[in-house]
Amino acid sequence: MEEKNLTIGDIAQALHVSKTTVSRAMSGKGRIGEETRRRVLDYVEAHHYSPNVVAQGLAQNKTFNIGVVMPGDSNISELPFFQSCMLGICRTASSAGYDVLISMVTGEDISQLRRAVTNRKVDGVILTRTLTEDASVRYLMETEVPFVAVGSTDDGEVMQVDSDHRGACRELTDRLLAQGLRKIALIGGDERFVVTGSRLRGFQEAVAARGGADAGIRADVTLNVRDMETAERAVERLVRRETECIVCMDDFLCGCVLNALQARRIAVPGQIRVASFYDSTVLENRLPPVTSIRFDMEELGGKACEQLLHVLNGEPAKRRILLGYEVHMRESAGGCLDKV
Amino acid sequence: MEEKNLTIGDIAQALHVSKTTVSRAMSGKGRIGEETRRRVLDYVEAHHYSPNVVAQGLAQNKTFNIGVVMPGDSNISELPFFQSCMLGICRTASSAGYDVLISMVTGEDISQLRRAVTNRKVDGVILTRTLTEDASVRYLMETEVPFVAVGSTDDGEVMQVDSDHRGACRELTDRLLAQGLRKIALIGGDERFVVTGSRLRGFQEAVAARGGADAGIRADVTLNVRDMETAERAVERLVRRETECIVCMDDFLCGCVLNALQARRIAVPGQIRVASFYDSTVLENRLPPVTSIRFDMEELGGKACEQLLHVLNGEPAKRRILLGYEVHMRESAGGCLDKV
């Protein structure tokens, strides 16, 4: 089927032209006669020739690979995120002639990323999660490798593509408050994740905009919740305080919260309302249907990759891109008020 | 920090030796004086030199990349699987000096895989899921690229590393039957997945071993269940038939089943027992705790990578490797009988 190891030289020889000509015909760069161009292209087509990208890379000091850093220790809740994000990245990378090299980073151990970079295996890097004190970010900055982060960073220097978590959380919270709820709570995960901070701010902004404590609003925030046990404790406390609504920062936490409520025989949304983020399949099959915010993670990955490619091509790229969201009001938070 | 673009030639020049010597010192191949060897290595160390793997590859016709094919359209249930599997693959690949290039394959569209292969970007490939009629497998076989599949294939020719799904399902089923249960059911996903067939066989073997219909055992099998709706229908039917125990082929399905039961106010394990596969975090936070089978997916990925590396190095490799499992009996299926 595939002609084995056909090289540009073989073609040149067969067609009685020089390698240069063949190269030009393929790349489209440099002047070349229309007729010879056709001849070469036809031959290439007929013999299923495809250039050796490694050799191309060596000549141009490129790899046509982009590195993607994935956390090796993430919660299940975020997995659909990484999966979809990856899909978006691979799609746009692939259609631009690039491949995706992945490096798993667990905790502070960035050895895989370091390997990929020092071995010159990648032209640029995409980070799929950012911490407030990120070893990967630090490393990439000091090695001056082009990179873009999915998810925001405090460092204004790094290129970033993110969903508007702050705006999303603000709007969700606002809608809940608009229903007349006054005792509202926010439950979130690891506070070292930048995204946790963004959502927290959105939450606080919404509360403040509605008058805050002066307007009789009681806003409860619990962070660093990460498993059934901590969720249990948080829920117990919130129930005791007669909280009317719990906003969960992600679907995994929300699952824990729902369990905790179920175990205490507290009806949702009857006795307490619940809303969440991501709207992933983790909750898709939960009862009752959970009010949630949906992000297009594939688009997120795609845009990030797009930005990186711009940088690699020396084209201008925006330093920060904020993508939209959709609020899906469902039964868990008192039903279908709206659907943006 | 990193010396920019230091080449083997630069080192040779600085040390007044030939490039060959430097090359030998680094690779360890060929004879070389212990003293010069040290000198070179010291210099390399001091200047943070690391060889250009792309150039190495071009010279040796290798890439030091292994391709990993991931499904772009998988159920959430399988995600922890891919994540962990990936981790195992990356770990062992990395420690062998290889990097991981990923190709997303959605449905019949194997264009990304095809690209990686025709562009000679990978030395071998790992498949993280196999279908009964697998486009990737077919392609890889006809292009004669070394590859190993995680998960079994009917084709005896392909190298495969898999968990013992059949044995696991047999043992789980047997243990349930040992409790005296007689009306037992199996719910599974897409029957085109080879793994679905393996588990089905294990289930049937266990039933047969206990005497089957002759011994008054009624075994119900429902495949191609993939969402809340189909699960709902299956559960309704099983409940009507007074099924005593439902074995779910994966945790996602199990989640659906639990929901369906919850919606009908059927107590678990009081009125019906439930068991599942994978034991992922998808169910970890469910109530009641679900009896489940646990596989070490990271080991699975690691072993697969190991096998592939053997092939790439021309070393002997087993054509089929079967990894173990652990049965965790928990409340959902009547409690702690055993813990293997």
Next chain:
DNA sequence: TTGTACGCGTTATCAC
């Protein structure tokens, strides 16, 4: 033990 010369497959720089 060490060095020379060439090849890997491609692009870039000049000449023609």
Next chain:
DNA sequence: GTGATAACGCGTACAA
């Protein structure tokens, strides 16, 4: 418009 020729960074017969 086309073609030698030299890089790109490294491995490796072969020679010394």
